[in-house]
Amino acid sequence: MSDAPSTTSTETLVAEFWKTLFARDWEHLHVFFGDDSVYWDVPAGPTLAAKGPKGIVARAKSVLDSLATFENDQIRTVSEGDTVMTEHHEIWRFSSGEEIVLPCLSVQVVQDGVIALWKDYWDMQTLMGPAPAEWRESLANGDFSWIVDATGNR
Template identity: 25%
Template sequence: MTNTEIVMAFIDAWNNMDWDRTSDLMTDDVVWHNIPMAKVKGKAAVEGAIRGMSPDSVDWEVISIAENGNKVLTERIDRFDMPGGKKIDLPVMGTFEITDGRISAWRDYFDLATFTNQMS
């Protein structure tokens, strides 16, 4: 798979809420950084954070995607239906770094106020 295909497989796994597959696509020492928040380090911690979100449904729409070397950039709208009927529509710019066919770093840039306002 190309690096872009790896990221698209990861996004597809999110959209299908296939948390085992998202985990399979990450290195053991992966770092996930939602830029307005603290970093999450290591596959077990990232998997725990992902599973802890507990959405009812997920739909990440890829607006644009570009690959340069081991980096893949995504412009997305991440949509979540959350328990209690809350709906999240979050514009995101994401950077993924690929090492040996798996995601080793994942940084998402978004406006924290947009997220928190939709969660309240």
């Protein structure tokens, strides 16, 4: 990860990651992940995970790129050893006017200077219930080349 941000701690690395993700800086997001890194949206299950920089960025982009805005209301961060847990609200605004505030708990495990494991915990109905039909359809018809089975990744 030669072009990764310079960090002094796991918490700093994760904070830089969040800034990059919420800016939807797809060109820079990959630097936070290694080839074996895994992203797992826990409500979707381990069989719909993404792996490696290319897969993780493709996964994030497929869900977030069409939003009008994507913001973060960070509540608290707890860090111990290689693990950072972030409680936050993601604010999803769609071009059709809908706004969803999605409470999340994110867990990231940092190893060898990259996020080796990223798991997001949130409620599926809070997001999918009020989400516009067009957005849900775009997810269903999107590119799923990033899908891997993360069963056993802890």
